[in-house]
Amino acid sequence: MKVNKLIKNEIIHHYKSFLYIILTLVISLVGITLVESFKESFSSHLSGKAQDILGSDLKISGRKKMTREIESRVEGVISAVKSTSLINTFSMGRASDSSRLVLVNQQQKGFPYHGSVLLQSKKKIKEITLKDSEIVVYPEVLEQFDIKLGEKISIGSGVFTVVDVVEEDSGQVFEMGAVAPKVFLSIDGMKKAKLIQKGSTAFYSTHYLLAAPGTVEFKNKLNDLIDDNTYRVSLPKDSSDQVGRVTNYLTDFLGLVSLSSFILSLVGVFYLFRSYISKQRKVFGILKTLGVTSREITTAQLTLMTFFSVFAVLISYLLCVVISMVFSPLASIALGFDFNLTITIYNLLTSLLISAFGVVFICAPLLLNELKASAAILLMPEIKSRIKLTSYLPLIVGVFFLCVFFAHSFVIGGAFFGVVSGASLIVFFGGSKFLKFLESTLKIKNIYKLMTARYLTRYRLKTLSIFLSLFLSSLLITFIPGLRNSITSELDLSTQEKPNNFLFDIQEGQDQQLREFLSTRDIKILGDSPMVRGRLLKINGEKVKSKDNQSFSREEQREQRFRNRGVNLSYRQRLSSSEVIQSGKPMPASWQGEGVPPVSLEYRYAKRIGAKIGDVLTFDILGIEQETKVINLRKVRWSSFLPNFFILFPDGVINDAPKTFLFAIYSEESKLITEVSREFPNVSMVDLNRVIDKVTSVIKQMAIALASMSLLVLVVGIIVLVNLISQHLTQRTSDLFLYRLVGVENREIKGMIKNEFVFLAFMASFLGSLFGALGSGVFGVVFFQSDFVINFFNILIVTGLICSICYIITLWMISQFFRRNEALVSAF
Amino acid sequence: MILSVENLSHEYKQGDNKLQILKGLNLKLEDGETLSIMGKSGSGKSTLLNLLAGLMKPTSGEVNILGSSFSKLSDKKRTKLRGRNLGVIFQQFHLLPHLTALENISFAGEINDIDDVLAKAKKLLERVGLSHRADHFPHELSGGEMQRVAVARALITSPKIILADEPSGSLDEKNANEVIDLIFELVEEKKTSLVFVTHDEDLSKRCNRSLILDGGSLRES
């Protein structure tokens, strides 16, 4: 009864503070919810792209058809809605007097499940049924064979009529293995051409449409289950190196954005509640004198807060729904793709979780701390409660778990928590020491400046708490755009010329002629690499076994599978412009010496096969064993579209091995492909334009995602800042009043408050943005494989921005106070 | 005449409601005179005192201190006038929490350009019996001690008038008596005028003159 009455009284008498609390909660929750749903929308858009490339949710492929036994093992653990088995193989196509390699794909009605292959007839390939004498081809096939739609082409022992031409293929990827142009045949057509007989090499793949998308763990589980390295399990994100990376990056980045906006809101709400409680101090004192127990006050306040939180959750949910309805069509226009911002029940639950978190970990400890004091103490305005650091402990632990929850990753969430809490601790304790030092050393003549200094140095806890809040806001506001810089530097599309055509299968001896042929046409060769086929045999003398050994752990078995695949080796005198050494020494340009020659490995490949710098690797190159020692690990700028190799030798080690050449060129000449085909019948040419366009558009969309999320964090951050400062100034009303009482002029009061804030805001925003920039640099290196990028200009901008925001709000708040002259008096 | 009030009216606006607190109030105070103002709780005593201190603007009417009308002064001049010539003591003690007892006193002098502030502040602190607490912060002092610091602060500028609004209201009896005695002793010593708001009849008798605030205006008791 008593508690109910208390609650009613509270609401009636403090409705303004409560409106303010609800407003702040709503803004925070709307911020978090929008960030979350942006995150979902962007990642589902990008993972959709990846699905389109794979064509399905899961592909299991290999050189052999999956046995019934393995198939049933797989089907036992997945929940497949549909599945299709397809065959593809390389074969020589012939027409008029030229012949060249094509990739023959089996066409099946209903496939691909995701994405589409659009034909010139405006039909989709999954809608048509091919007769056994019909073929659909990529446009470059027509050019290379110099034929037209309706004419004939022979493949294997069959002859086929070209009935349609591919206009757009969402499944086309930039991949070194898939360089020959695609053609589509029905299974009967493939049989007729005798392409799938015993002895011929074909790739068998089974595609599954799943009820729920697969995760990395799911993939590992399948790999372990199949337990045979003949088969390869692919998820959409494995379908294209570039798109897969973009999706991974985006997921991690957006996780961090969620975290940042969450922490920002937390800072805001924490500060808000703290000032609410300090305002209520007197009321608590009175209630206690009247015989209301601390427990009853706590219950009443927590009930109130719970009520307001739920109320705020509902309002923010409705607001978000409205915003998403208005915003989605606008965003779709701006982004150039169908962008659907959906607010789901999941968002509602997240908001509820956060609110519950706030009530339990922020309101409760602060209240309990406050109510420990006796009634008499609570009633004295000169005494402000001091909070022991230990009462923040549950909050800190809680924040850690929510960080992991928001990042969907223990590592990223934990690292973020580490950076934020570490920086806060440094600032808190360092700041405390610094302020003590200032107090004892500063000698200030001017009374007003002295007052400012005294306020700052003696009100340490208060100074530090507003400082910490400003600091964290600045940190996060800088962190996200900084991270964006790191990532986009990695995604940079503009730095150099990109090839749009690859020339393959250039034979030794033929390469010189082709070089001349291209140079007479003023076509520059952007990438020029010899290619030698090899297989990894041993690492440090230990045989890489082809059959998985049962004594190995699952991890080691996976490593084994990677080691076993055939690889392309290359050699070069220097690194290309798209490569940088990540660790180790640079490689000599050439090698004539004795002993074990050096080799450079792509760093992710090295990680996958488990090789380190200094390890000795033995390769089998067409029957000859070649020992090499890993001299460095290399990073390849994967958005460069230049051919790159996992394994790179210096000049002079494998030069004598049989090899072919791969040229990457840029040319806009449409006739080039026909001319090259005529002059060099065995050379294949692949047009990369479509693929590059596709990947570029994904990268550009990601850049938009990054930019808009950074902006969103900035907006949330500014709202929190405004909130912080106005709360802080409201708490200082009594000081302002006293200053006036003893005869300080308004101008001087303004000056003092301004000085305080300029000092606080400048230090906090400078340090905050410095830490934010450092943090983003470190995160970029650790989680996004980018170079260590620190943008000092950004630090300046954020510092300037936050300082000016603080300054403007402070001025505005002060003028508000003086405008309502009586506000100062009636603050008592 | 050191203070005069003419036809002073004040109303608070609460939404659409207007709360008329003072209606055509008149008051005169001579140099060195002590005056008590009594009245029921809610009768507008604090409102009147705040108006006398120039902390609020009246709805209408004039407050003249030492011959200058508050309403005709700029905010700056008004603040200076208050700082130098008025000492205000409230029921709540109102000290700056980040300054020590001594600093709370000297600060008020310093901003009003009083010479030898530190020595004066120390003397006053001794006078109110707190020289041993000079370096203590407000939260380290008792209520009575805080109020004594506030009294000393009100006196640092050697004001012509002291305005006291139930200065013992928040204290227990022993402390209350001590603080009240202190105020009257100091007023006597320094020959300042005093406007003393109280609801205690015994206390009001210690003043030269007593008025009662009732129905928005003052009447003799």
Ligand SMILES: Nc1ncnc2c1ncn2[C@@H]1O[C@H](COP(=O)(O)OP(=O)(O)O)[C@@H](O)[C@H]1O
């Ligand atoms: N800022 C204000 N806004 C509205 N009403 C006020 C305000 N301050 C005081 N009042 C009202 O004015 C009346 C007189 O208040 P006050 O001067 O404090 O009386 P007293 O000091 O005699 O107890 C009271 O009814 C009070 O509720």
Ligand SMILES: [Mg+2]
């Ligand atoms: Mg009063």
